[in-house]
Amino acid sequence: MKYADPCVEHAKKAIRQEIRQRRNLITSEQSRKSGKAALKHLLAHPTYFNAKHIACFLSFDGEISTQAIIEQLIIDKTRCYLPKLKPMKPNRLWFLPYTHETKLIPNKLKIPEVDLAVNHAIRISQLDIILMPLVAFDIKGNRLGMGGGYYDATLAHLVGAKEKPLCFGLAFEEQKVDSIPSQPWDYPLDGIFTQKDFYSFEKNTDSTTTAFVAHK
Ligand SMILES: Nc1nc2c(c(=O)[nH]1)N(C=O)[C@@H](CNc1ccc(C(=O)N[C@@H](CCC(=O)O)C(=O)O)cc1)CN2
Ligand SMILES: Nc1ncnc2c1ncn2[C@@H]1O[C@H](COP(=O)(O)OP(=O)(O)OP(=O)(O)O)[C@@H](O)[C@H]1O
Secondary structure, rough: OOOOHHHHHHHHHHHHHHHHHHHHOOOOHHHHHHHHHHHHHHHHHOOOOOOOOOOOOOOOOOOOHHHHHHHHHHHHEEEEEEEEOOOOOOOOEEEEEOOOOOOEEEEEOOOOOOOOOOOHOOOHHHEEEEEEEOOOOOOOEEEOOOOOOHHHHHHHHHHOOOOOOEEEEEHHHHHOOOOOOOOOOOOOEEEOOOOOOOOEEEEEEOOOOOEEEEOO
8 A cells, every 4th residue: 555645535535425425416317318428529539449449347336327338339349348356456457358248246346347267357558448437536637536546556557658548537527526636646547538528638748737628
């Protein structure tokens, strides 16, 4: 575990609680509609067309529905991968291939996971795009997750690497907050898709971030 500032942890916990409550008020019908709207932004993104391997996730705890995106990936013959908790490694993920025929079983956090052995996992650097779940985001590209550090720890080795997937958050517009404290281990996002917009975060040479909103 990396050192965590107790004040920052306290602030993050409060944001998590508030936004998870807000997210749980969204109906499943609204969630499916929003998932379809986010899919339209993804399809319009220039990197989607050439992407062959995309990691997504199965929505839980009121997350935006990923159903339409996963179905589209299968229709487009883009290989779709889902995260699976790495056994024995506290906060690491594998990404395993998913089709309509894939058997799923719930993990210890009650999220369904692909029932395949780890030798089926794709190497992370071979993924073109990772669509990441999140609890809250800000327009500078800071992401707040469920608090397990799974995505940050899994992607940490890619910092500074040449060949790495584009990492896009996938969330409801309602999950946008004014500001999220950033921490040294936070893995930088390239953008965020919501039902309303695509937020693009470009890295400057001094590793600060410039945010653009693609659709108004
Ligand atoms: N859909 C989806 N899949 C995902 C993630 C995610 O955020 N969304 N993850 C993203 O990293 C990983 C799982 N991370 C998670 C971390 C905490 C909890 C959770 O429910 N925590 C409870 C307490 C857990 C417990 O029983 O001890 C809580 O906070 O209420 C769930 C998932 C991998 N798969
Ligand atoms: N690269 C890493 N190696 C080991 N531990 C890490 C790493 N990155 C983060 N962590 C640990 O994970 C814990 C949770 O981090 P954080 O609160 O940023 O998670 P999160 O992004 O909200 O969760 P998730 O990515 O699972 O959705 C941190 O306290 C930190 O100690």
